[in-house]
Amino acid sequence: MPDSTSDIPQLPVVVIGAGPVGLAAAAHLTERGLTPLVLEAGDRVGAAIRDWGHTRLFSPWRYDVDAAAARLLSGSGWTAPDPEALPTGAELVEQYLEPLAAVLVGRIRTGARVVAVSRAGMDKTRTANRSRTPFLVRVQHADGTCTDVRASAVIDASGTWPTPNPLGRAGLPAPGEAEAVAARRVTAPLPDVTGRDRDRFAGRHVLVVGAGHSAANTLLELGALAEQEPGTRLSWAVRSADVTRVYGGEDRDELAARGALGTRLRHLVESGVIEVHTSCTITGFSTHDDGLTVRAATPAGEQQLAVDLLVPATGFRPDLAMLAELRLDLDPAVDAPRQLGPLIDPEFHSCGSVAPHGERMLAHPEAGFYIVGMKSYGRAPTFLMATGYEQVRSVAAALAGDREAADDVQLVLPETGVCSTDLGGSCDVPAPRSADDSAAEQGCCAPQAAEEPAGACCSTPQPVSLGRAPLPLLSSSCC
Template sequence: MQDSAAEPHDLPVVIIGAGPVGLAAAAHIRERGLTPMVLEAGDSVAAAIRTWGHTRLFSPWRYNIDEAARRLLEASGWQEPDLDVLPTGHDLVDDYLIPLAAALHDAIRTDSRVVAVSREGIDKTRSANRDATPLLVRIARTDGSHEDVRARSVIDASGTWSQPNPLGRSGLPAAGEKRAAAQGLITQPLPAVNGTERERFAGRHVLVVGAGHSAANTLLDLAELAADVPETRVSWAVRSADVAGTYGGEADVELAARGAIGSRLRTLVESGAIDVHTSFVISGFEAAGDRLRVLATGAAGPEDLTVDVLVPATGFRPDLSILSELRLDLDPAVEAPRQLGPLIDPEFHSCGSVEPHGEQVLSHPEPGFYIVGMKSYGRAPTFLMATGYEQVRSIAAALAGDRAAADAVHLDLPETGVCSADLGPSCDASDEPLLVAVGGAAPASSTCC
């Protein structure tokens, strides 16, 4: 039970989300002598990553371990993995995040879904004494009641995995989209095609929609399945006029695994193993027996495509509903903090070209509140996990009063050659970060890069 009489400076820094960036934030906060409290909606840390854990990241371990987290882990006897190996999502959780959670032990609360953030006793309209009033975090209980937690600061690292972009045009769901998803004809992103969900795809006609990294991974998995089960048909639809952007820089990118993905995908498309539909704009879905009829406009006009199952890979967007009582300053296009928006606009930036940024760029008119990780990038798909680590390092320094360290932001990012936009301003981003490539926030995972 929290002490309701505690002074604001004695209260914890509440971190929403126990993914890679959220746990890194906790490590930095603790290292600075402050008290972290991590609230995770799932029943375990990194619950979102588990949903795509079968997928291998295209970045090696060296880009996926936060420095404060490493120091905390090494103090407990942890041995870091081979830094040149590409982990899967499950590896990331089992070999890094679970040990990190154990090292943080009492700082983490699972099964704690945050439903609102506000100021204690005052709403968004009240300005008097706002800076000195503790933040208030409301947690939903399973019995329908709630618990309110007071905080000196709140860091939202909840990612975007739970909020996928719709498949329809204009940023809206297509007619029949929700019904088709409820009927199981539209899957979740990054299904386990060659694992637990294999029977759902084997021998079926599968359509993948999207042009980011998640789309590429799913297409490669389906091609592998088709080689084993020849009756499997693979179609790929993108809104753009061609699919070259999904191949990335191939041999020219700094992450060799990402370049290999692009080269393999190009070979499959050119061989005819994957049937491509470009300029494909979906207007609706209809049931066709136990199959799905996709209504769209293609390069040559109206185009109908009937498939057994559709896999969406159209990116994610932030859920800002829990923050409605806070004073936020967001970029109107990408829904990132206003100062960050122009730095990450996917029309002008790839993953490796985003400038380092820290607490000042991430701040809002609401003192002590920050959005970090994949969610800080709003609808932009250019996020790298290493970027999130630098974000929380800077914020922790600022909260501890070390302004010089907070402002000394630095980050060397590899060029991935993979950020592209399709079906709106997002390409392929997830819960957290997920990688350098979230919530993340990809995964080969959850972000496009």
């Protein structure tokens, strides 16, 4: 029989993950009079961000602090950073997340990895009294032991950093990929090229694979290293036919640092510092004592490229294994909540904005369970931290019974200066999905083709919403 429901209101709301969105959720729940319990797999808050702490965000501090978190911090003697300064990941942790965690003391458990979420006393198949039965959250501790925590609701803000996409085609690891990783020929995403990892890259031939902000940041750091270290050679492989979309809006971007990222990258490519390989799909790896051979399918046939190191920048995907006993409703293409999926699917809608969305759009058949933050985007890229802050504000309001506030979702994001859709749809409404997936797999090593149009471009930026002040911003690529 399922556990008694009489004590559900007294149970905590479990928040999985102590990153910016997870701690913002805890702040909003606290402000609403609810009791959060944040479970963090790492040994400290912001564990994932610490891995790329050397990387500077392209959004200034005025965009990087959640409103409820700021209100909570205001009574602790916290001094807000310069609103126009651009923090690194490490500074985001040290100057914001750690002080916020100190205010939430007693509500955060570190070294607590959530390995499963279910309902107390019932599995996925049981329906009777399901919504009135507490959640059961299984937690694995650093010593390997497990305990169960009962919760009134669960907010999964665990992100996607631990599960990068594989490098091979068809969404699968390429043959030899595991061996290349084990031999340390494939690095972690966003390595500290000019810092702690400098000696690993200096004087080497490095291949960066991917076409997002993570790739751009790594290539820029490698470009700086190449100026200082003779013999450092840079290659960049992408599946698309050209790389112009990676440059973004440049001087049209409302975030100057984000626009400058694309401009600097374009200059490195045009000057020949970076050798670009387009229409390139990796089909396999061969690891040697002196390097790595990358095999790839291209329009010209199979090609091979010999490199010393490969940096993956192919994005991330959600780990859904721990949610196997819950009733989820996910978009079949991107693994986001079903209603959100069509708005963010990059194959059809790659605008820098997303329609305002909150608790209703994030809800699943499993009442009281929500996926928020970067994980809510599933496999889709370009998640913005501002989006996550508005998500958890709405979810906390709904859990507190304030339906009006939960439904009042508004989101204003700085425009990228470019808006494109693969099918030429409008900036505000994604084009309908096509049943033809034949173009999904494009080819790493063909010479760069002549530049082609980056897609339908908006001449006038389209605001997502009017009303609230702009919210904090952070790309899913962490920069």
